[in-house]
Amino acid sequence: MSKNITVYTTNACAYCMMVKKYLDSKGQSYNVINLDEQPDQREKVEAISGVKSVPVTVIETENAEPSVTVGWNPNKLSAALAA
Amino acid sequence: MSDINPLVIVGAGPSALAAAVYTCREDIDTTLYEKGVIGGLAAITDQVDNYPGFAEGIEGLKLAEQLQAQAERFGAKIEFGDVQSITDAGDHKILKIDGNDVLAKVVLIATGSDYKKIGVPGEAEYFGRGVHYCATCDGPFYRDKKLVVVGGGNSAIQEALYLTRFTSHIDLLVRSTIKASEVLQHDLDKAVSDGKITVHLNTTTDEIVATDNVVNKVLATKDGEKTEIETDGVFVFVGLLPNTQFLADSKIELDEQGFIKTDGKLQTTMPGVFASGDVRSGATMQIASAVGEGATAALNIREYLEK
Numbered sequence: 001m002s003k004n005i006t007v008y009t010t011n012a013c014a015y016c017m018m019v020k021k022y023l024d025s026k027g028q029s030y031n032v033i034n035l036d037e038q039p040d041q042r043e044k045v046e047a048i049s050g051v052k053s054v055p056v057t058v059i060e061t062e063n064a065e066p067s068v069t070v071g072w073n074p075n076k077l078s079a080a081l082a083a
Numbered sequence: 084m085s086d087i088n089p090l091v092i093v094g095a096g097p098s099a100l101a102a103a104v105y106t107c108r109e110d111i112d113t114t115l116y117e118k119g120v121i122g123g124l125a126a127i128t129d130q131v132d133n134y135p136g137f138a139e140g141i142e143g144l145k146l147a148e149q150l151q152a153q154a155e156r157f158g159a160k161i162e163f164g165d166v167q168s169i170t171d172a173g174d175h176k177i178l179k180i181d182g183n184d185v186l187a188k189v190v191l192i193a194t195g196s197d198y199k200k201i202g203v204p205g206e207a208e209y210f211g212r213g214v215h216y217c218a219t220c221d222g223p224f225y226r227d228k229k230l231v232v233v234g235g236g237n238s239a240i241q242e243a244l245y246l247t248r249f250t251s252h253i254d255l256l257v258r259s260t261i262k263a264s265e266v267l268q269h270d271l272d273k274a275v276s277d278g279k280i281t282v283h284l285n286t287t288t289d290e291i292v293a294t295d296n297v298v299n300k301v302l303a304t305k306d307g308e309k310t311e312i313e314t315d316g317v318f319v320f321v322g323l324l325p326n327t328q329f330l331a332d333s334k335i336e337l338d339e340q341g342f343i344k345t346d347g348k349l350q351t352t353m354p355g356v357f358a359s360g361d362v363r364s365g366a367t368m369q370i371a372s373a374v375g376e377g378a379t380a381a382l383n384i385r386e387y388l389e390k
């Protein structure tokens with residue numbers, strides 16, 4: 001099933017780097033929205049995640065609710081990729 | 084029965100990665116298990132100015148990437164995994180990692196430490212939604228907002244100074260007095276005279292309060308008097324706790340604060356298990372010393388394996 005993945009990040013965020021490295025290791029392509037470069041996206045990511053924090057990873061799969069992972073959580077990311 | 088690894092390192096912070104550079108170059112097959120971020124606390128630090136060899140300083144994340152690349156260049160294997168226990172089985176140790184057993188002849192524990200909580204009402208409730216512990220991750224959400232930073236040590240001052248690039252103003256709540264290096268104290272004095280930071284000494288943080296689920300003030304006690312500080316968020320940097328909870332039922336002895344006791348060879352009370360970096364009793368909590376201890380532990384591990 002094709003997945004559309006978006007990772008919300010900031011420049012100096014090490015946990016964001018871990019999420020990107022993890023997705024790279026799984027051969028997944030993804031869009032990056034860097035809040036330092038696009039501060040206008042802050043409210044959107046806050047509305048999606050409920051927190052003022054990055055990384056936030058949104059994995060959209062056809063005909064299913066998107067999965068939202070806050071922080072660096074490989075177990076949750078792996079389950080969302082497998083779904 | 085699974086194979087016995089010559090060396091497993093718990094953690095992949097600066098101390099662990101430095102040790103891996105040495106052990107891999109000695110041809111000791113080395114696997115690191117990391118439950119959080121490769122590079123440890125150094126990776127989440129904005130700028131490191133006191134690590135020797137970088138005259139202009141280096142971003143924490145870049146230093147972490149360099150340490151990782153150097154260890155991997157010599158063959159270190161880094162796996163994601165949360166080490167839950169270590170048991171002595173005589174000639175080898177058994178590590179429980181995410182529910183699976185991993186065997187190792189020698190183990191190096193380099194698990195560092197994690198942020199302490201202040202333990203006041205509102206702290207856990209608004210975690211991530213107004214209460215934060217990582218300035219490099221969450222600072223950009225507070226562009227042009229007011230913040231409270233709690234703490235008066237090196238980390239708190241460094242993080243407060245970093246946050247001034249986003250915020251309109253910071254109230255720094257310090258329980259007693261500032262205990263930071265001269266350089267940081269000087270930078271803080273400048274931020275205070277520029278009106279970016281107000282320092283409140285002898286001030287305890289009592290509660291983090293929200294209205295309609297949005298953090299909007301901190302209740303504090305300053306010089307014995309109750310006071311309220313309006314804010315949009317709170318960043319807490321009040322010290323560190325050693326990551327040794329997973330050793331609670333092991334035979335590895337800890338000091339009163341929970342740091343691992345070692346002998347002159349950095350070996351713990353469980354033979355064949357070594358410890359280095361911030362997690363070790365007596366550590367000086369600096370990247371340079373964590374890296375130095377990693378190298379020392381690696382050379383002692385080589386000696387132990389040759390016996």
Ligand SMILES: Cc1cc2nc3c(=O)[nH]c(=O)nc-3n(C[C@H](O)[C@H](O)[C@H](O)COP(=O)(O)OP(=O)(O)OC[C@H]3O[C@@H](n4cnc5c(N)ncnc54)[C@H](O)[C@@H]3O)c2cc1C
Nearest residue numbers: 094096097098118119123124166194195360361368369370
């Ligand atoms: C805000 C801040 C600013 C700092 N600034 C500086 C500075 O400018 N200069 C300086 O020299 N030092 C600085 N320090 C201190 C420095 O970051 C530490 O001394 C250094 O990172 C210690 O390295 P370490 O490898 O011992 O531990 P850590 O960096 O803490 O790494 C330990 C690693 O082990 C992992 N781990 C823990 N438990 C487990 C487990 N059970 N299973 C698997 N993995 C585990 C952790 O996730 C972590 O990645 C700063 C610290 C902070 C908090």
